[in-house]
Amino acid sequence: MASPLPLAPDTPDPEFRDLLAQRPQLTAHAQDGLCLEDVPLARIAAEVGTPSWAYSANTLRRRYRALRDALGDAGLRATVHFAAKSNSNLAVLRVLAGEGAGADVVSGGELRLTVAGGIGADRTVFSGVGKTAAEVREALAANIFQINAESAEEVEMLSAVAAEMGLRAPVAIRVNPDVDARTHAKITTGKAENKFGVAIADAAALYARMASLPGIRPIGIAVHIGSQITEGVSAFRAAYARVAELVTALRGRGLPVERVDCGGGLGIPYRDEVAPKPEALAGAIAGALKHLDLPVMIEPGRWIAGPAGVLISRVVLVKHGATRRFVVLDAGMNDLLRPAMYDAWHGILPVGAELFHSARRPADVVGPVCETGDTFTRGRDLPELRPGDVVAMLDAGAYGAAMSSTYNARPLAAEVLVDGNRWAVVRERQPFEDLLARQSVPDWVAG
Numbered sequence: 001m002a003s004p005l006p007l008a009p010d011t012p013d014p015e016f017r018d019l020l021a022q023r024p025q026l027t028a029h030a031q032d033g034l035c036l037e038d039v040p041l042a043r044i045a046a047e048v049g050t051p052s053w054a055y056s057a058n059t060l061r062r063r064y065r066a067l068r069d070a071l072g073d074a075g076l077r078a079t080v081h082f083a084a085k086s087n088s089n090l091a092v093l094r095v096l097a098g099e100g101a102g103a104d105v106v107s108g109g110e111l112r113l114t115v116a117g118g119i120g121a122d123r124t125v126f127s128g129v130g131k132t133a134a135e136v137r138e139a140l141a142a143n144i145f146q147i148n149a150e151s152a153e154e155v156e157m158l159s160a161v162a163a164e165m166g167l168r169a170p171v172a173i174r175v176n177p178d179v180d181a182r183t184h185a186k187i188t189t190g191k192a193e194n195k196f197g198v199a200i201a202d203a204a205a206l207y208a209r210m211a212s213l214p215g216i217r218p219i220g221i222a223v224h225i226g227s228q229i230t231e232g233v234s235a236f237r238a239a240y241a242r243v244a245e246l247v248t249a250l251r252g253r254g255l256p257v258e259r260v261d262c263g264g265g266l267g268i269p270y271r272d273e274v275a276p277k278p279e280a281l282a283g284a285i286a287g288a289l290k291h292l293d294l295p296v297m298i299e300p301g302r303w304i305a306g307p308a309g310v311l312i313s314r315v316v317l318v319k320h321g322a323t324r325r326f327v328v329l330d331a332g333m334n335d336l337l338r339p340a341m342y343d344a345w346h347g348i349l350p351v352g353a354e355l356f357h358s359a360r361r362p363a364d365v366v367g368p369v370c371e372t373g374d375t376f377t378r379g380r381d382l383p384e385l386r387p388g389d390v391v392a393m394l395d396a397g398a399y400g401a402a403m404s405s406t407y408n409a410r411p412l413a414a415e416v417l418v419d420g421n422r423w424a425v426v427r428e429r430q431p432f433e434d435l436l437a438r439q440s441v442p443d444w445v446a447g
């Protein structure tokens, strides 16, 4: 491997250097250009094609361990349940299974994927506001570790399904603590007006009701207040304090509480956000809950998988509009939806070494999809990108491929796992034929 590229001190803007400095999985090399671990992204682009996703196995491992260790160091008995909705690629799940991770799933489909990825149902939590009876039956048959109930209505259904199977479902109540996580409105989940969880004031009565139902074994309390939480841990602390009060009240009524599920939500710095460290989250959990002397769980998705992944894309053309320079990529909002959906900012780095030194000019980076919202960034200072150049969109390992679609009849991009100097395609680019498959035109339309 060539030596790291010495970035020129007169680089017009220190942004590239900062982006790299904060992401040890990415390095810029004089000959090979931008590398994920030891693998040049240019090689993946050339051999797999673009757009494609690449995930760093060692980043997944490192970040999983950082969370687990922070919780342990805070004196907590804790388990980490990876939120599979953030990335349900089988190889990613398998890497985390190898670390001993559990999972958090929100559908029967995700449960099947995590089981296929080697994370047993007996280490998996099933959350979500709209579980169907069929999904619950499947989860119980698979010996699910915990079901987080989100409403009184759901509790009745859970009991009926489990009783019919001759089982008692291990159920925690997900409470809505009415805490503002101060994140994007579309991913805030812990305010009273959000659809999630049971109002904390109603939780004790529901817990008592659960204890009286034939198909339910009440096991604990869960809370999840939102995602991409970066403004300190005070919202976590407030939510956990309310949960602790509830647990104490339940125990006071003689109702057993075995564990508390503290949810996910720890944010990452996509740009210059100062995100709390795992130690701060662990401190918030320990501060509020340690005196209860019970095992705790967390359900992180983004914090583990986000920084592990990049979206590799090629410049199709550079268009000089009336007022702006548009760099048109072969990746679109159907691949990475976050900028269109949440106005999210993702770092964009050139993959070719020479581009790290070229002068930068503002550009709008857009995709080929027929929506103005198919814009990754506006007015970003970027090098003189030319058709054929490859770029990497950073921190795309969570809610990237997982949220992609075939909008505009664009097949799903390939996914690649990198582990040191080894790499492999772990999901092939979807063949176009898939988009035609299972469609049919009735005779009376075809004429």
Ligand SMILES: Cc1ncc(COP(=O)(O)O)c(C=O)c1O
Residues within 6 Å of the ligand: 083, 086, 104, 127, 128, 189, 224, 226, 227, 228, 263, 264, 265, 266, 299, 300, 301, 302, 303, 398
């Ligand atoms: C119940 C639940 N747990 C865990 C997560 C994972 O969140 P994050 O990726 O922000 O850690 C989510 C998503 O916000 C969720 O809804």
Ligand SMILES: N[C@@H](CCCC[NH3+])C(=O)O
Residues within 6 Å of the ligand: 085, 187, 227, 228, 338, 342, 398, 399, 403
């Ligand atoms: N999809 C969102 C996060 C939602 C979390 C789901 N509970 C994002 O990309 O930021």
